[in-house]
Amino acid sequence: MASVRAxxxxxxxxxxxxxxxxxxxxVSMAExxxxxxxxxxxxxxxxxxxxxxxxxGLLFSAGLVGMAAGSILLSPVGDRFGRRxxxxxxxxxxxxxxxxxxxxxxxxxxxxxxxLTGIGMGGIIPSLPIIVGEYCPARKRSTLxxxxxxxxxxxxxxxxxAGAVLMANYGWRSAFVFGAIVTAATVVVAYRGxxxxxxxxxxxxxxxxxxxxxxxxxxxxxxxxxxxxxxxxPARATAGxxxxxxxxxxxxxxxxxxxxxxxxxxNTWTPKLLTTAGMSMNEGIGGGLLFSLGGVAGTLLFAALAxxxxxxxxxxxxxxxxxxxxxxxxxxxxxxxxxxxxxxLLGVCLMGxxxxxxxxxxxxxxxxxxxxxxxxxxxxxxxxxxxxxLGVGLLVDHAWTANSIFLLFVxxxxxxxxxxxxxxxxNSRAASAARTVQTDRPxxxxx
Numbered sequence: 001m002a003s004v005r006a007x008x009x010x011x012x013x014x015x016x017x018x019x020x021x022x023x024x025x026x027v028s029m030a031e032x033x034x035x036x037x038x039x040x041x042x043x044x045x046x047x048x049x050x051x052x053x054x055x056x057g058l059l060f061s062a063g064l065v066g067m068a069a070g071s072i073l074l075s076p077v078g079d080r081f082g083r084r085x086x087x088x089x090x091x092x093x094x095x096x097x098x099x100x101x102x103x104x105x106x107x108x109x110x111x112x113x114x115x116l117t118g119i120g121m122g123g124i125i126p127s128l129p130i131i132v133g134e135y136c137p138a139r140k141r142s143t144l145x146x147x148x149x150x151x152x153x154x155x156x157x158x159x160x161x162a163g164a165v166l167m168a169n170y171g172w173r174s175a176f177v178f179g180a181i182v183t184a185a186t187v188v189v190a191y192r193g194x195x196x197x198x199x200x201x202x203x204x205x206x207x208x209x210x211x212x213x214x215x216x217x218x219x220x221x222x223x224x225x226x227x228x229x230x231x232x233x234p235a236r237a238t239a240g241x242x243x244x245x246x247x248x249x250x251x252x253x254x255x256x257x258x259x260x261x262x263x264x265x266x267n268t269w270t271p272k273l274l275t276t277a278g279m280s281m282n283e284g285i286g287g288g289l290l291f292s293l294g295g296v297a298g299t300l301l302f303a304a305l306a307x308x309x310x311x312x313x314x315x316x317x318x319x320x321x322x323x324x325x326x327x328x329x330x331x332x333x334x335x336x337x338x339x340x341x342x343x344x345l346l347g348v349c350l351m352g353x354x355x356x357x358x359x360x361x362x363x364x365x366x367x368x369x370x371x372x373x374x375x376x377x378x379x380x381x382x383x384x385x386x387x388x389x390l391g392v393g394l395l396v397d398h399a400w401t402a403n404s405i406f407l408l409f410v411x412x413x414x415x416x417x418x419x420x421x422x423x424x425x426x427n428s429r430a431a432s433a434a435r436t437v438q439t440d441r442p443x444x445x446x447x
Contacts, residue, residue: 003202004198004201004202004213004216004217004222005198005199005202005367007217007222008135008136008137008198008220008222009137009138009139010137011137011220011221011222012221013136013137013140014219014220014221014222016195016216016219016220017135017136017220019193020131020132020135020193020194020195021132021135021136021144021147021148023189023190023193023194024128024131024132024148024151024194025147025148025149025150025151026151026186026189027087027091027124027128027151027186027189027190027194028124028128028148028149028151028152028155029151029152029154029155029158029159030091030094030155030159030179030182030183030185030186031094031121031124031128031151031152031155032151032152032153032154032155032156032157032159032292033155033156033158033159033160033163033179033182034094034098034117034121034179034183035063035121035152035156035267036155036156036159036160036163036267036288036292037098037159037160037163037175037176037179038059038060038063038114038268039060039267039268039269039270039271039272039288040160040163040164040167040175040271040285040288041163041167041172041175041176042056042059042060042272043271043272043275043281043284043285044167044171044172045059045110045172048172049106049107051107052393052397053392053393053394053396053397054390054393054394054397055107055393056272056389056393057389057390057391057392057393057394058107058111058390058393059107059110059111059114060264060268060269060389060390060393061386061387061389061390062110062111062112062114062115062118063114063115063117063118063121064118064264064382064385064386064389065115065118065382065386066097066114066115066116066117066118066119066120066121066122067118067119067121067122067125067378067379067382067385068118068122068379068380068382068383068386069118069119069122069379070090070093070118070119070120070121070122070123070125070379071122071123071125071126071374071375071376071378071379071382072122072375072376072379072380073122073379074086074089074090074119074122074123074126074375075123075126075127075371075372075374075375075376075378075379076371076372076375077089077123078126078127078130078200078371078372078375079200079368079369079370079371079372082196082197082200083127083130083131083134083196083197083200083371084131084190084194084195084196084197086123086126086127086371087123087124087127087128087131087190087194088187088190088191089123090120090121090122090123090124090127091120091124091183091186091187091190092120092187093116093117093119093120093123094117094120094121094124094183095120095180095183095184095187096116096120096180097113097114097115097116097117097118097119097120098113098117098176098177098179098180098183099176099177099180100113100116101113101114101117101176101179102173102174102176102177102180103173122375122378122379122382125374125375125378126371126372126374126375126378127371128148129145129148129149129358129359129361129362129374130197130361130362130370130371130374131194131197132144132145132148133145133359133361133362133370134197134198134199134200134362134367134370135197135198140307141359141362141363142306142311142359142360142363143303143304143306143307144303145355145358145359145362146299146300146302146303146306146355146356146359147299147300147303149299149351149355149358150296150299150300150303152295152299152351153292153293153294153295153296153298153299153347153351154292154296156267156289156292156295157289157292157293157295157296159178159179159182160288160289160292161289162178163175163178163179164285164289166178195216195219196212196216198213198216198217198220199367199370200367201213201216202367203367203368247426248364248365248423248426248427249373249376249377251419251422251423251426252357252360252361252364252373252377252423253376253377253380253381254419255357255377255381255416255419255420255423256357256377256378256380256381256382256384257380257381257382257383257384258384258412258413258415258416258419259319259350259353259354259357259381259384259412259416260354260378260381260382260384260385261384261385261387261388261409261412262322262326262350262353262384262409262412262413262416263350263351263353263354263385264384264385264388264389265385265388265389265392265409266291266343266346266347266350266409267288267291267292267350268389269389269392269405270284270287270288270291270343271284271285271287271288272284272396273396273402273405273406274287274339274343274402279336279339283336283340286340287339287340287343290340290343290344290347291343291344291346291347292347293344293347294343294344294345294346294347294348294351295347295348295350295351296351297344297347297348298318298347298348298349298350298351298352298355299351299352299355301348301352302314302315302318302352302355302356302359306359310424311356311359311360311363312356312360312363312420312421312423312424312427313424314352314356315352315353315355315356315357315359315360315420316353316417316420316421316424317417318349318350318352318353318356319349319353319413319414319416319417319420320413320414320417321349321352322346322349322350322353322413323410323413323414323417325342325345325346325349326346326406326407326409326410326413327406327407327410328342329342329343329346329403329406330403330404330405330406330407330410331403332403353416353420356420357377357420358374360420360423361373361374361377363427364423364427384412392405
């Protein structure tokens with residue numbers, strides 16, 4: 001009997017699958033707001049506490065350190081115990097971190113609470129896109145993961161706008177209170193509406209997992225009747241797929257590191273760098289919100305392109321375009337309208353390449369290694385996003401101009417495109433080799 005994964009790939013998308021993807025997008029909206037909240041709050045925090053550029057970088061990096069630790073340490077939970085427990089536990093950690101951030105009395109306390117929030121986000125980073133990918137048929141996986149990922153910039157844009165209004169009326173602490181309330185609500189959403197992944201249940205191959213999988217298959221209205229005693233053990237690998245002990249993991253980690261470096265630099269530092277270039281605080285915040293708006297458009301554009309073009313090629317293309325836009329941004333010298341337009345376009349391209357990384361992991365890695373692979377790549381990739389805010393803070397304190405800093409980030413954007421292109425080339429060769437081996441095998445005689 002065909003595996004459930006084969007049935008999902010051959011069947012129309014059911015209401016349950018659509019619901020899971022939508023709910024995952026809603027959860028990712030909370031994640032998007034949590035990421036952006038500190039970049040918006042740091043401006044009034046600087047005013048209240050008089051913190052330096054280096055201290056601002058510390059606040060940015062604390063959450064990113066937590067993300068790295070959470071991604072690496074928590075991702076094996078998703079492969080061993082399930083995607084769903086990892087997701088719910090991570091959301092609870094974020095809720096606690098956001099609530100404690102609102103109570104912080106100095107930079108050290110706020111950095112520690114951001115660290116806790118980041119650990120929770122580190123658990124979400126590998127679990128959400130894998131859940132979405134494993135509920136999708138292979139033919140639409142890249143597009144649907146990209147559509148799900150729209151929740152991150154949408155949460156940054158909508159939540160950021162709400163947070164800005166709250167901070168203007170109630171101070172910066174209200175932004176973290178709002179984040180805690182929103183994230184707590186997503187805990188309920190995830191617990192009640194997101195079942196365990198079918199690929200994980202099939203990989204367990206136990207009596208209890210088979211029973212749950214049978215129920216899930218019925219709810220998804222998959223083709224072929226389901227018999228809980230006749231599931232085939234899932235294939236260990238598909239053509240071209242990789243394990244954790246492979247060159248693919250190295251290439252993926254490098255790509256994550258470079259893209260994260262460029263993305264989190266722009267996401268966290270754009271508002272403050274625009275103010276150092278001569279804009280007002282409101283104009284700087286507006287630039288940050290336009291960056292998030294561009295991110296929404298970027299995910300939609302990626303989703304559309306991924307229907308016709310390889311996800312790896314689209315991701316590399318967005319990275320090249322990001323490099324061009326960094327160069328353009330460095331030449332604008334604080335001109336308000338052109339700068340805001342380029343900030344939005346930069347959001348389009350950086351979010352497109354950032355989204356693309358999460359769509360290619362299910363392509364490159366087999367089911368029993370996906371969450372761990374994504375967690376390790378995202379965690380080690382956070383090296384770039386951790387070092388970048390601190391490094392930019394030091395550059396600001398040493399009188400680097402905003403234009404020079406934007407120009408500097410042409411380098412990681414170009415190198416990211418090269419790393420993604422290399423991974424795509426090696427994956428194509430591995431897939432071709434695997435198909436050749438399968439074709440050369442003798443066909444057994446039928447009796």
